[in-house]
Amino acid sequence: MKQLKTLAIAIVLFIGTQVSAQTKVAHIDVQALMTSMPEMKTAQDQMKKIQDTYDKDYKNMVAEYQTKLQKYEQEAPTAGDALNETRSKEMQDMGARIQQFQQTAQKELGQKEMDLIKPIMEKAQAAIKKVAKEKGFNYVLDSTTGSGVLVADGTDLLADVKKSLGF
Incomplete structure (x- = not known):
């Protein structure tokens, strides 16, 4: 029984070694690749x-807001209560429009980015796949700092992918 267990463990280790020996892994710093792309x-x-x-x-809107606010504050003591209330409402609306503009601008900038x-990322990925296939790699890990790869001593495809992209 003990010999059977030992034999089973040896077979599993042998098969595992053969499978891992056939698997080729490389790495590439995708961030470095993308920042070096002309696109x-x-x-x-x-x-x-x-x-x-x-x-x-945004700066023009804020400057207009501040100018009106100063003007209204100077005229407030001599203006009537109804006019001051109308102006206060106008300033609140203007502040809300500025805030809405800022939020919309951030959202649109994020979408535009x-x-x-x-398309740049898709081009980089296509080039990585092409080079990996040419070189016979089964897996390519992203070795960008903070990506989760702790050790990247294997083959680095960055130079080959750059060459494939023409730079």
Whole structure:
């Protein structure tokens, strides 16, 4: 019985060794790949332009708000209660519009960034798959810092994928 257990364990270890010997694993820093892609620079420039436009609009809205607020505060003692109440409501509405603009701008920026990065990521993934297939790798791990890969001493495909993409 003991010999049968030993034999079963030996067979399992032998099969496990054969399977793992046939499996080839490589790694690549996907973040480094994407930041080095020319398309990423273009996407970042587009995002910067859009961000600057939103910032300009936001600053103009805030400046208009502050100007009106100062004017209304100076005129408040001489203006009637009805006018002061109307102005107070106008300032609250204006503050709400500014806040809504800021939230909408952040949401739109996030969506635009996703729209710009998605095709770049797809291109990077396609190149990684192509190189992995050419080199005979079964698995490619993302070795970007913080991705969960603790040791990445194996084959690094970054240079090969960059070469495949033409840079």
